[in-house]
Amino acid sequence: MQPHLKQTYNYAFLDEGSKKEIRRTTLKAVAIPGYQVPFASREMPIGRGWGTGGLQLTLSLIGDQDCLKVIDQGNDDSVNAVSIKKLVQSCTEAEVTTDSERATLIQTRHRIPEVPIRADQILIFQVPLPEPLRMVEAKERKTKQLHAEMDYSGIWLRLYEDIVKWGKISIGADYPALAHKRHIFAPSPIPRYDLPKLNHADGLFLFGAGREKKIYAIPPYTDIEPLAFDDYPFETEHFDGCNCRLCGSSDTFLDEIFDEKTGQKFYQCSDTGNCRKRQEKRHTP
Amino acid sequence: MTNANIFHHVHDTRKLYRRLLDSMAKPGKINTIADLLRGVPESCPCSSGTYALAQTLLDQQVSFYYASQELNADAAERAIEWTTGSHHTASHAADYLFIDTPPEMDEIDSIMQSVRIGTLAEPEKSATIALHVRRLSGADDLALPIILRGPGINGWHLLSVDGMNMEWLRLRSERNREYPTGCDFILFDDDGQIAALPRTTLIERRDF
Numbered sequence: 001m002q003p004h005l006k007q008t009y010n011y012a013f014l015d016e017g018s019k020k021e022i023r024r025t026t027l028k029a030v031a032i033p034g035y036q037v038p039f040a041s042r043e044m045p046i047g048r049g050w051g052t053g054g055l056q057l058t059l060s061l062i063g064d065q066d067c068l069k070v071i072d073q074g075n076d077d078s079v080n081a082v083s084i085k086k087l088v089q090s091c092t093e094a095e096v097t098t099d100s101e102r103a104t105l106i107q108t109r110h111r112i113p114e115v116p117i118r119a120d121q122i123l124i125f126q127v128p129l130p131e132p133l134r135m136v137e138a139k140e141r142k143t144k145q146l147h148a149e150m151d152y153s154g155i156w157l158r159l160y161e162d163i164v165k166w167g168k169i170s171i172g173a174d175y176p177a178l179a180h181k182r183h184i185f186a187p188s189p190i191p192r193y194d195l196p197k198l199n200h201a202d203g204l205f206l207f208g209a210g211r212e213k214k215i216y217a218i219p220p221y222t223d224i225e226p227l228a229f230d231d232y233p234f235e236t237e238h239f240d241g242c243n244c245r246l247c248g249s250s251d252t253f254l255d256e257i258f259d260e261k262t263g264q265k266f267y268q269c270s271d272t273g274n275c276r277k278r279q280e281k282r283h284t285p
Numbered sequence: 286m287t288n289a290n291i292f293h294h295v296h297d298t299r300k301l302y303r304r305l306l307d308s309m310a311k312p313g314k315i316n317t318i319a320d321l322l323r324g325v326p327e328s329c330p331c332s333s334g335t336y337a338l339a340q341t342l343l344d345q346q347v348s349f350y351y352a353s354q355e356l357n358a359d360a361a362e363r364a365i366e367w368t369t370g371s372h373h374t375a376s377h378a379a380d381y382l383f384i385d386t387p388p389e390m391d392e393i394d395s396i397m398q399s400v401r402i403g404t405l406a407e408p409e410k411s412a413t414i415a416l417h418v419r420r421l422s423g424a425d426d427l428a429l430p431i432i433l434r435g436p437g438i439n440g441w442h443l444l445s446v447d448g449m450n451m452e453w454l455r456l457r458s459e460r461n462r463e464y465p466t467g468c469d470f471i472l473f474d475d476d477g478q479i480a481a482l483p484r485t486t487l488i489e490r491r492d493f
Contacts, residue, residue, distance in 0.1 A: 020298075027309050
């Protein structure tokens with residue numbers, strides 16, 4: 001019988017050299033809002049495209065005093081969010097929570113919590129496709145040059161063609177925006193509803209794309225303008241006349257749930273942590 | 286467990302990084318790292334601020350430049366090289382510049398004229414300058430009060446610096462003229478306080 005191999009990892013999984021490189025990259029990213037800084041994305045124990053960029057940022061930041069919340073499409077209990085939390089807990093002493101107001105670090109996939117991020121909190125996005133110009137230019141070398149020259153005519157034309165064809169801009173999630181009047185960036189596939197939350201926020205937003213090996217950031221109080229035309233202004237999703245079936249809220253981002261058997265449609269808060277808190281508040285007189 | 290007398294390369298560098306990140310995200314915000322500097326060995330030939338920042342930022346992948354008027358500047362260079370694995374290089378090639386004592390006017394000029402600012406396509410290939418100053422304050426009570434504006438700042442922010450030559454800021458605005466190219470500054474003082482001036486920050490001299 002092979003003796004059982006006991007393997008111990010460094011604190012917060014990554015070795016110190018990797019952390020240093022991620023930290024140096026993050027500091028540069030904060031100094032150039034919206035610009036994608038390349039980094040040497042490490043192999044992680046989860047597959048690339050499953051949140052490795054966000055996870056590497058989280059691990060480069062986290063310490064024992066931190067309280068971590070991980071959400072996947074607003075949900076604290078999805079498999080991916082739970083696995084990431086377990087991994088972080090197995091290599092640090094950090095606490096985990098579902099309450100966005102208690103958390104110091106929040107790693108998220110595709111949503112920003114309903115309660116605004118405070119100055120002492122950091123929101124970490126998992127980014128699948130960091131390049132907003134990829135839909136108009138396939139080559140990385142060329143998109144880099146387009147950013148350098150601030151030549152954004154391609155993406156503007158794409159929006160214009162949308163209006164000609166569909167009468168409105170058809171991009172739903174991952175709506176491109178301009179950071180600090182200079183770089184167009186992809187806010188990761190958050191709904192348009194969440195995009196204005198990045199503009200002049202109190203907290204810091206970090207974006208990690210593990211597969212594409214890019215880190216970028218939006219510091220607090222930074223101008224974030226969604227791309228739009230004067231006569232076709234930027235619009236967010238709205239849920240007129242819909243309420244969450246669990247907490248009754250009408251002012252949050254709602255998911256539509258469809259019952260196959262009865263054909264009925266339900267609406268339910270996407271941010272489960274916030275929804276649970278509202279339900280508790282409703283039940284306590 | 287963290288030994289109180291040792292600068293811990295896992296936990297203390299992480300703590301320092303978090304405060305530095307906070308200062309970088311909120312330009313001009315003063316954070317203290319005095320508690321971490323107590324772990325810096327007394328035999329260290331450079332300032333404890335330089336030592337701690339070097340341990341946090343440097344490794345074999347990046348290069349640094351160290352400037353000091355002290356006699357033991359060479360020993361400090363070697364100490365940083367040995368403890369971090371990074372290598373010392375000229376100021377125009379370095380990724381990180383540590384300016385430990387106030388240099389002469391012409392030295393400031395030569396550093397700032399040649400410091401790396403990246404290119405429009407790769408603005409991250411720029412240098413970061415860690416500048417040792419006498420004191421930092423958030424009030425209007427030191428020799429050089431400056432008003433900061435830009436990303437990370439809600440309206441404006443006041444930062445006062447003692448022991449920093451005005452020439453740094455004049456040449457900084459000259460080199461940082463074409464955003465996104467430019468260099469970023471980290472300021473640290475004798476009391477273990479840090480603040481940062483990323484390239485996006487617009488600085489006005491407060492004259493009264």
